[in-house]
Amino acid sequence: MLRGTPFHERTAPLCQAQNWRRWAGYLAASSYELTHDREYYAIRSAAALIDVSPLYKYVIRGSDAVRFLNRVLTRDVAGCDMHQVMYGPWCNEAGKVIDDGTLQRLGEESFRLTSAEPNLRWLCDNAFGLRVTIEDDSDTTAALALQGPTSREILNNVSDADLDSLKYFRLAFARAGNIPVTITRTGYTGDLGYEIWADAQQAIRLWDILMDGGRSYGITPSGIYALDVARVEAGLLLIGVDYIPANRALIEARKSSPFELGLGWAVRLEKGFVGQEALLEEWQRGPAWQFKGLELDWNSLEKVYAEFGLPPELPMIAWRTSVPVYAGAAQVGYATSGCWSPTLKKYIALAHLRSAHAERGTSVEMEVTVEHRRKKAAARVVDLPFFDPERKRS
Amino acid sequence: MNDTYDAIVIGAGHNGLITAAYVAKAGLRVLVLERRELVGGTAVTEEVFPGFKFDTGAHRISRLYPPLVTDLKLADHGLELLPLDPTVFAPTLDGGHLSLWRNPENTIDAIRQLSDKDAASWNGFAALVAKATGLLETLYESSPPEALSKKRKDRWAMLRMAGRLRRLGKRDMVEVLRILPMTAVELLDEWFETDVLKGTLGAAGITGIFQGPMAAGTAYLFLHQHVGTKQGILRPALRVRGGTGRLAQALAGAARSLGVTIRTGAWVERIIVEDGRAAGVALVGGEEIVARQVISNADPKRTFLDLVDPVNLGTEFLRRVRNIKFNGVCARVNLALGELPDFSSLPGDGPHLRGLISISPSLRYLERAFDDAKYGELSREPFLEAVIPSLTDPSLAPQGKHVMSILVQYAPYHLKDGVWDESRCDALGDRVVETLAKYAPNIESAILHRQVLTPLDLELVFGLTEGNIYHGEMTLDQLIFMRPVPGWARYNAPIKDLYLCGAGTHPGGGVTGAPGYNAAREILKRVK
Known part of the structure; x- marks a missing residue:
C-alpha cells in the first residue's frame, strides 16, 4: 500500500x-x-x-567511507570538504549511469547519500571488504x-x-x-x-x-507539477524520464553514460571508481550523445498550429514522453521533458542529441502533435540550464 | 636479499609447487611463500603422535597428471606411486562385502558373488566410463574453452572439443552427453542392481561435495574421479610411498633444482596492487616482496576477498567470487592402531585392508547420510573412506602398529546450531568410531590415539575455505569455464599480473596437479 x-x-x-x-x-x-x-x-x-x-537516504559511516564512496561515485569524494555537498551520478562497470544524487559530508567519516531509486544492494555490493556501515535511513x-x-x-x-x-x-x-x-x-x-x-x-x-x-x-x-517545471528550467535530470537507470534498461541502447547526460563535469577520470575504464575509453572516443536544451521557435510554433486555425497550445504541466528531434528528414535525437517556461516565456525541452547535432545554436526541429497530426516546429539547441539566477549561488 | 623476483607463488601446495617449477623451468626467478613450516598444502605427512605418521590432508591420489612426473623428473626426487589393489573394499552389515580390483577379471569375479547380472554389465559400464572420461581428459589437459568468447582462438578450442565428442560416434556421443548431468543414482540404477556395488561406486560421485547421490551432477563428479585411469579400474587410488608429503617433497626438490626459492613460515597478508597490476606481496610482520607476477595457490575466495583490497576488483566480479559455493562437508579422523581392524564380513588380515575401505553399503545409505547434513547436522551414519597406509608402508607406524586415516562425510561446516567446538569434535570422533565398529568391532579397543580434524580445523590448518577440500564445490555450475567464475577461467584475474593456480581453477580438486600445470602454461603464454 x-x-x-x-x-x-x-x-x-x-x-x-x-x-x-x-x-x-x-x-x-x-x-x-x-x-x-x-x-x-x-x-x-x-x-x-x-x-x-x-528520496532514498543512506548514511555511510566508517574509516573506509571515503574510499567506499570514491569507489562508487564518479566524483572525487576525497576532495569533498567537511560539510560540503556534492551532486553526481554513479555507474555500473560499463560506465552507464545507475542513479544520481547528492552526497553530504556530515563528518570526517560519515556521509549521507540520497538517490531516486533504491540502491542499498548496489552500495552493499561495493562495500564488501571495506570498513563501512550503510544504513538505509529513507x-x-x-x-x-x-x-x-x-x-x-x-x-x-x-x-x-x-x-x-x-x-x-x-x-x-x-x-x-x-x-x-x-x-x-x-x-x-x-x-x-x-x-x-x-x-x-x-x-x-x-x-x-x-x-x-x-x-x-x-x-x-x-507539489510535483510546480517542481517539475522548475527543474526543466534548471536543466536538471529526472531519472526514469530523462534517462533510464542502467540496471533497469532492457537493451544496451537505453543506457546512458554521464557524458551523454551532460554530467561529464562530475566525472573524475584520474581516480579509480566503478565504470572508470569504460568511461575513459568513451571519453577518448567522444560520447555519441549529448544532453542539451531546446528552445522552440515561437513563429514556427504559431505556424504549425495556424494550419488548423489554432493558437499554440502550450504545455503548462511538463510533459515526460519521448519526442523525436530532427535535422532535415533525419531523426537526430529525442526530447524527454518539456514545458512552457512561465519565467522565460519560452517553450523549452530537454533533449538527447547525437553529438554532431548538439552544438549550441544548431537548428533542429521537434515533433509537435497538432490536431492528431505530427508536425515539426523549429527549435534551437541551447546550453543548460535555461534559467540560472544569480541568487542561486550568491 | 630482496632482489626482484619474476614471480611469487603464494602457498606451497602441490599445485603451487608445480606452477613454480614450470615457470622457473622457463627461466623465471620464482619465490614460493608458504605459511606453514612444511610444504605441501594438503599433500603433507605429519607425525601426529610419536612414531605415527599420517597424511593429514589428502590420504590418496586418484591420478597425477602424467607429463608432470616426467617433465619434473619426480622419480629422481624420490616419488614412488603405489596403486592400491584392491582399489576399494566395502563391507556390509549383513556379512557381505565387495572388493574392486585393478584387474577387471578379478572385479567381475567379485561381483559375480553378489549378482550375475551386475557381473555381466561390468565391462559395458567400464567402457562407457572410459569414453566419457576420455572426453573429460581432453578437456582437462588444456585451459577451459571460453564458451562465451567470440575470439577465433576460443571458437577453435570449442570446435576441437566438439570434434573430440564427435569422434565418439553418434550413439556414444549422445550417451556421454546424456550422463554428464545425471545423478549418480540414475546412472548406476541403469546398470546395476547390487546395493553395495552401487553405493561404493556412487561414493565417488559425492566425495567432498555438499550433495547426496540423488543430486544432479553427481554422475559428473563420479566421472571426474576416474579421469586418466585405465578402463575397468573404478574407484582408483594411488598412495605415495612414505606418505603424500613425499609428493610435496619431490615437487619441492624438483622446483629447487630448477632454481625456485621456497620460504616456509612466510604468511602472506596481502597482495600489493599498484596501478591495477599485482606488484608483490606483503607478509604478516610487514615485509614486502616485489615481483612482476603474483600467482596464488590459495582458493579464489581467500585470494580475492582476503588478500586483495576489494577496491581493486569490479563489483560484479566480487559478487561472483562471494557467491562461489564452498560448503565443506568433510572431516578427518586419524587413528593410531595397536592392531588391524577385523571386519566381521571378512575377518583377519588380507589384501582387502590394502585398498580403500569404503563404508558405503548402498546409495540409500549415502543419501541418508546427506539428509542429516542438509539440515546442518553430522550424519548419523556417515560415509567413510579409510586407508591403512602402514600396511604397505611400515615406516609410517612403529613396528606391529598401524595408522588409519578416515575421510568422514558428511560433517557440514555450517552447523544448524553452534560451531565446531571441542565437544562436537569429540562427538564426531565417537560417531566415526561407532560407525566403523559396526563393521569391525575390534576397532575401539585397537585405538591408541585419535586425531579429529573438523571442517573448521581443515580451514584453519590448511587454509581451505569452509573446509572445502576442492577449493570450491565441484558441482556442474562451478566447473570448466565456470571455475572459479565465468569469464575468468584462464587462471588470470581482473588484476593484471595476478594468477590463480590452485584447485579452485579448472579442472578442479583432488591431487592431480592439472590446475598447476595448466596455470603455468597460461602464465608463460602471457609473460612471454
Missing part, C-alpha cells in the same frame, strides 16, 4: 486537488491547489515548501525542500543557523525551534533554496515551524 510521508498529516488536508501520485512507495501531491501556477511562482518569487521525504529521515528567493529569510527566522554565510552546496547543523536539523543549500529548482533533513518523528513540528515562520514571506506548499 502506498504510504503517506512523515508530513502526510499536514499535507493531506492541504491537498485540495486530491491528485496524489506515487513516488518511491509514498503518496506525493502533484499540486495542492487545483492548478499548480501559484505553487510554481512561489518557487521563483517567494518560497515553496516541498515534501521530498520519498523511512526515518524526513526531508523538506524550501525553495525560492525568500527561503533564506524564513530559515534565518526559524533556525539558529547562520544562513547568510552558508554557501551553495554546503550544509549546516542547526536547530529549528528545538528540533535538530541538517540544512543543505541544495535543491531541484535551480533557485535560491535549501533542503532540511530531520528525524521523521519531528516532521510535523518541523512543518508547523516552517509554515508559521514563513507565512509573511509567502511560503506555499508546492
